[in-house]
Amino acid sequence: ARGKHLLITFSGDLVLRTHMRMNGSWHLYRAGIKWQRPARDMRVLVGAGDVEAVGFNVPVAELLTARELARHAQLNALGPDLLDPAFDRGEAARRMRARGGDAIGDVLLNQRVVAGIGNVFKSEILFLAGIEPFTPVAALSNANIERLVAISREQLAANVLTRSQTLTPSIGRRTTRSLDPNKKLWVYGRGGKPCRRCGTPILARKTGLDARLTYWCPR
Numbered sequence: 001a002r003g004k005h006l007l008i009t010f011s012g013d014l015v016l017r018t019h020m021r022m023n024g025s026w027h028l029y030r031a032g033i034k035w036q037r038p039a040r041d042m043r044v045l046v047g048a049g050d051v052e053a054v055g056f057n058v059p060v061a062e063l064l065t066a067r068e069l070a071r072h073a074q075l076n077a078l079g080p081d082l083l084d085p086a087f088d089r090g091e092a093a094r095r096m097r098a099r100g101g102d103a104i105g106d107v108l109l110n111q112r113v114v115a116g117i118g119n120v121f122k123s124e125i126l127f128l129a130g131i132e133p134f135t136p137v138a139a140l141s142n143a144n145i146e147r148l149v150a151i152s153r154e155q156l157a158a159n160v161l162t163r164s165q166t167l168t169p170s171i172g173r174r175t176t177r178s179l180d181p182n183k184k185l186w187v188y189g190r191g192g193k194p195c196r197r198c199g200t201p202i203l204a205r206k207t208g209l210d211a212r213l214t215y216w217c218p219r
Contacts, residue, residue, distance in 0.1 A: 025055075100137050
């Protein structure tokens with residue numbers, strides 16, 4: 001997970017909260033396996049049985065009691081969690097519509113609108129929905145917004161990995177459903193390459209305050 005909050009609940013009245021922002025990430029390893037990142041980048045290490053959860057370059061980490069968690073201003077401001085079993089589609093759509101003047105690509109990354117979408121899934125979700133990333137939310141129909149919410153939830157749920165998969169480095173994000181390891185994504189990271197559906201060259205542009213790359217098919 002990148003650019004997102006992560007909560008780990010321990011037994012008792014204690015929660016670890018981290019915020020990854022741009023560069024932080026969590027990896028899972030079997031105990032004793034060599035890490036893919038240097039040890040100097042490790043900021044948090046959580047051991048559970050034969051598995052190690054390693055937080056690399058995590059800029060913010062807090063240990064919170066349940067009472068502190070309930071009062072945490074940043075966490076309380078987050079939008080509906082797309083992977084929450086009690087996810088409220090109507091509330092997510094309402095928060096999107098409230099950002100009428102913003103480009104939909106920026107809105108999907110705004111964790112106060114919906115929580116869980118990172119930069120890779122932003123481009124992939126918009127491609128699957130057939131929506132140009134720089135379209136103002138106000139220009140989208142209610143049906144388009146509801147479809148975006150549905151695709152977002154579907155894609156994140158499909159990419160929740162099992163315990164054995166998360167310990168296999170070759171497994172990563174996959175949106176095309178192709179078993180070919182070279183065809184896992186529709187547009188992300190494929191600037192200048194042909195669209196997998198129509199052959200049109202994929203475009204890429206840096207956007208937002210963090211100058212993050214957005215990929216899309218112009219057709």
